Amino acid sequence: MKNTKCGCGHNNPVGTILCEYCGKPLQEEENTDRPLEMRYEGKARRSQTQKRTVLDRVWNFFSSVKVAIYLIVITLLASILGTVFPQEGQIPSGRPDVYYAQEYGFWGDLYYQLGLSDMYSSWWYISLLAMIGISLVICSLDRVVPLYQALRRQKVTKNTAFITRQRASRTLQVSEEEKDPLLDRLAESLSKKRYNIRREGDSILAEKGRFSRWGPYINHIGLIIFLLGTLMRLIPGWHLDEAVYVREGETKKLPELNYYVKNEKAIAELYDEKENRQQASKDQPIVKKYETQVVLYEKDPETDQLERVESGPILVNEPLKYKDLLLYQADFQPNQTEAIRLSVKDKETDEKLGSFWIDLYDPEMNYEVKDGVEVQIMDYFPDFVMDGNRPTTKSEVPNRPAFIFKVTSPEEEKAEKSWMIAGTDLDDLHRDNRYKMELEKLKTVNMSGLMVRIDKSLPIIFLGLGIFMVGLSIGLFWYHRRVWIRWKEGTLYLGAHTNKNWFGLRRELEQATAAADLPFSFSPEKR
Amino acid sequence: MEQLMEYSLLATFFLYLIAGVTFVAAMTGKGTEEEKEAHVVRWGRRGLIFAMIGAVLHVVFTVTRIFLSGHFPTSNMFEFTAFLCFAIVAAFIVIFSIYRTVALGAFVMPLAVIMLAYASVFPREVKPLIPALQSHWLGIHVTTAALGEGALAVGFVAGLIYLIRWADSHPNSRTAAYLEVVMAVILMVVAFVVLSFTFSGLDYHASFKHTVDEQEVVQEYSMPPIVGPSGGEAIQVQPFLGMERPLFDAPAWMEGEKAANKLNTVLWSVFSGLVLYGLLRLILRKRIYESMVPMVKNMDMELMDEISYRAIAIGYPVFTLGALIFAMIWAHEAWGRFWGWDPKEVWALITWLFYSAYLHLRLSRGWHGLKSSWMAVGGFVIIMLNLIAINLVLAGLHSYA
């Protein structure tokens, strides 16, 4: 680094671009009229002064806007990759290992093998986001302090080179006698434009909207809080994402919680002809609403009693709230068979002996039919499939209930065995049976799929987003404008800087100077 | 009521068209410098008035549609695209009131016309809302996002004008070449709109059956088949200019339910866009962008750069609020998670990251002007990809189709 002592006598730290005291450019050849580098007021930042230790290197890496832009662009490109095929959470299959190969062939399989099918929770994607977070913290710390100091310690009297090398600047010959009234008029007209005026001898500094310089820092803080909020979901108990299916009339425990939910009623409503004005006969009817009326219970740990704590309807877009717990309407399955009624017929007499209900979710084992004729369930497969030649069940949900019954009767020596799958008696298998089962009735109910959510970090997340928006607005809708005016040895120097919206600044300057009887034009082509 | 809605939409379309023509006329005055300047101001004012009446009628259309349907019209492709068109016009009026640049109107209004025409290709009937969309956030989230995108689109147009000016003085540059590509792509969109209306006017139909996952499905084509479904069999094909069967079949991996039909539409649009481009070149006898140069000859490039930046600086926070923050609030209320990495969400994030990079790049030297204008164009391309490709090709929770 070169000597950083300025001609005005001020000693600047190494790395300074514009003298902290008078604004004179320090690092460039002096006789150019390129507009000045005004970022951070030309002040040195930590990242420019310290370059020795590993910590310094890390600090410098993360404080660089260039690195930040690379991080943002890499994240952007990576995010695109994740939308080539649907992510695992969005596929209609629980077996991603076969789904991608089957559905999208070779590329799909490769996609899965590379881990792109669950990309957004991969370590490297999360690291990218974390690095942006670290960069946000460091770059803000690196800049905000020097910026604050520079803006607070601004000097009114600036080096004339500093003024003439602003993007908007003018000079004019003004005699000694004229100068004071002119400076007064300029101060007055700028003050009318809501500038804060500071005056020192033959110099004026007019400034407004300085607070907008804090906008980026505020929005970065908002982003940091947001990212912290998403991290906090990892705290045990802060985040829960489960689902339950509850039939009408059923009470079910919520996973991982001490709550129970009862489905009192579940309804799906369709739009009628009048509401669905354009509904031609070929169109499918459109669902108007899904609703589940529920009661929420909490279990008292001492007495094991269920206590009713909340109740009400759950609709799509209108979850049920109780403390941190949220229940959402997520799925609706109409007409689920809950129980079947079977009748028993004596094939010899062709007489119906009687009938009984079987609860498919919790069947009893023995059913007395009539005159000592008894049906016993030997085996029950709620979701029947054949695994090779062995019968088995896929799940506990009675999608395809199959029974093996044993029928005993005082009139028969041997007990009869019979099969029934999904309501059909496989009479052919045991043709010489005397008693035949028949499906008489079904009892169906609606079933609701409810999402069970807890997200304690939500207030933090939305606070972060709120701060982000405030910072954005401050930084992008308001501008920091400064005008330096100095009279020196028969010349009036006027220079102005803004961090954005030069057009507005120029127009304002033209109006203000015109009001002070100084017909300056600031339009760029007439420079 | 329904009549009022239809007519206000039609009137909006023509007013935008007239406004566009007026702005173009404003930029092509003859005579001395002074006469020209007066001409620009006079015709610019007229163009603005047409644009504003158009916007008012657009509001009338929107309000009548709310009355008819009981919800804010942003629930399908037609409604959303039409609203986006309104947002572009609204953002233009705001930017115009600051900068008074008539040339901007000569580009923004034609864009609005294309947008509204594109919207009208999609089914327009009023449909009741499915439960997932029954929320006041539907209106709040989508309109805010669209208003942001409208401002970003104006940033794109200003960037485009900058590029046309720049290419004018660098005719052999890559920028000049790529600018022609941009023009050709815009013509393809125009071709798509024209074709859609032509074939639906001719009441064209063709259908094919083919098997997907061992199930027989039928694909309805609305344009004559250049490409048929893989292994498909024609059920009925209206002959068109002697075309009675597909020229070739779609590759086997394109087996989605409507994949072949979409590919067919894309091929039609690309080919007709190129034909249109060729014809225009023949008529104009110069590159397309060159024929636009006279309209922007007097624009100050530094000012265009600033307008582009300013429009993006206004659009960015509005877009953030609508497409990300309101989206998160709604997603939280509807699905119990504020973010789910759904393709539509990811593309909103990508758009946002892109413009964040843009804002940071503007902080450094060397990124003003040319590069910055290209980025303004790139950002709008991403928004359009989001609207066209993601909605129609990649399915997701959000897909309107």
Ligand code: HEM
């Ligand atoms: C996705 C993450 C980020 C977003 C959305 C974001 C957003 C913004 C916005 C909107 C501005 C204001 C721009 C303007 O006023 O024209 C800004 C400024 C800035 N950002 Fe970021 N930023 C992000 C990440 C970062 C990171 C990681 C760094 C670290 C180096 C960084 C450094 C800066 C700097 C130095 C400024 C200028 C501050 C000033 O004008 O005083 N940003 N950022």
